Amino acid sequence: MxxxxxxxxxxxxxxxxxxxxxxxxxxxxxxxxxxxxxxxxxxxxxxxxxxxxxxxxxxxxxxxxxxxxxxxxxxxxxxxxxxxxxxxxxxxxxxxxxxxxxxxxxxxxxxxxxxxxxxxxxxxxxxxxxxxxxxxxxxxxxxxxxxxxxxxxxxxxxxxxxxxxxxxxxxxxxxxMVRDEGQRRILFQLDQSIQALTATAAAPQEIFNLTGVYHNLLRRWSEL
CATH class of the missing domain: 2.60.120.620 (q2cbj1_9rhob like domain)
Incomplete structure (x- = not known):
């Protein structure tokens, strides 16, 4: 990427x-x-x-x-x-x-x-x-x-x-923080989608849900 x-x-x-x-x-x-x-x-x-x-x-x-x-x-x-x-x-x-x-x-x-x-x-x-x-x-x-x-x-x-x-x-x-390139790509695409939804004033609950998914994936894949 x-x-x-x-x-x-x-x-x-x-x-x-x-x-x-x-x-x-x-x-x-x-x-x-x-x-x-x-x-x-x-x-x-x-x-x-x-x-x-x-x-x-x-x-x-x-x-x-x-x-x-x-x-x-x-x-x-x-x-x-x-x-x-x-x-x-x-x-x-x-x-x-x-x-x-x-x-x-x-x-x-x-x-x-x-x-x-x-x-x-x-x-x-x-x-x-x-x-x-x-x-x-x-x-x-x-x-x-x-x-x-x-x-x-x-x-x-x-x-x-x-x-x-x-x-x-x-x-x-x-x-x-994330060694695997494919995992980084998924996190980047998800984060960019969250930011785009936020900019268009999408439903707050949906943004909240996606943000939770992002952080749970980051928690699972990070090496910290």
Whole structure:
């Protein structure tokens, strides 16, 4: 299930973020690569301990956790903190699957879901599509600056070569309260239906009943 999270940041906020990121020293992107991914990856990245990157990464997490659509789709339990990468001059990241487990200062994170937050406008660079092989086929994603895409970390995906301009993005992984993708999909669809019924002033008792079903399913399927 691929979910677009539009307008996580405004254009003005993105411009401010980019000004801070662009002023930092960029290093070889293979700092976070596994052994196999490193053979397919050519890009630049900010050091994971860069204080500016850490501060902006916290802003990204805070903004996503305040976004109802993101929370409904991801049911986030814990994050691997956001990282920042840049592609230019033909740089690319060939098809790969993200590592299943990531280590943080607070322990291990199982990577159930991946998120890319685009920080470059799509018409400012050529190439650079995030191509994801999903059960419904292959999808190419290139969103407006400030918008994000949420997708299963189990997906085979790539970033196509950036042949002109520059593609900057934040990327992160998270562990969901619900491990199973099919169960998350059911909960997301049910939650979206409840919200739609609420917006149309449907019968309160029916909304109440469906909300109870949602929470009982979440109780049954969550790993807390």
């Amino acid at each position: 691929l979910i677009e999270i539009p307008n996580v940041f405004t254009k003005e906020e993105v411009a401010n973020i980019r000004a801070q990121l662009d002023a930092q020293p960029w290093i070889d992107g293979n700092q976070t690569s596994g052994e196999m991914a490193a053979t397919r990856k050519r890009n630049q990245q900010l050091d994971k301990d860069n204080p500016v990157a850490l501060d902006i990464g916290q802003r990204v997490m805070d903004r996503l956790l305040a976004n109802p659509l993101f929370v409904s789709a991801a049911l986030p339990l814990q994050f691997y903190p956001p990282l920042f990468n840049r592609y230019e001059g033909g740089e690319t990241f060939g098809y790969h699957i993200d590592n299943a487990i990531r280590s943080t200062a607070d322990g291990l994170v199982r990577t159930d879901l991946s998120t890319t937050l685009f920080l470059s406008e799509p018409d400012s660079y050529a190439g650079g599509e995030l191509v994801i092989q999903d059960t419904f086929g292959t999808q190419a994603v290139k969103l407006a600056a400030g918008s994000a895409i949420l997708y299963p970390s189990t997906s085979l995906h790539q970033v196509t070569p950036v042949t002109s301009g520059e593609r900057t993005a934040a990327f992160m992984w998270l562990q969901s």
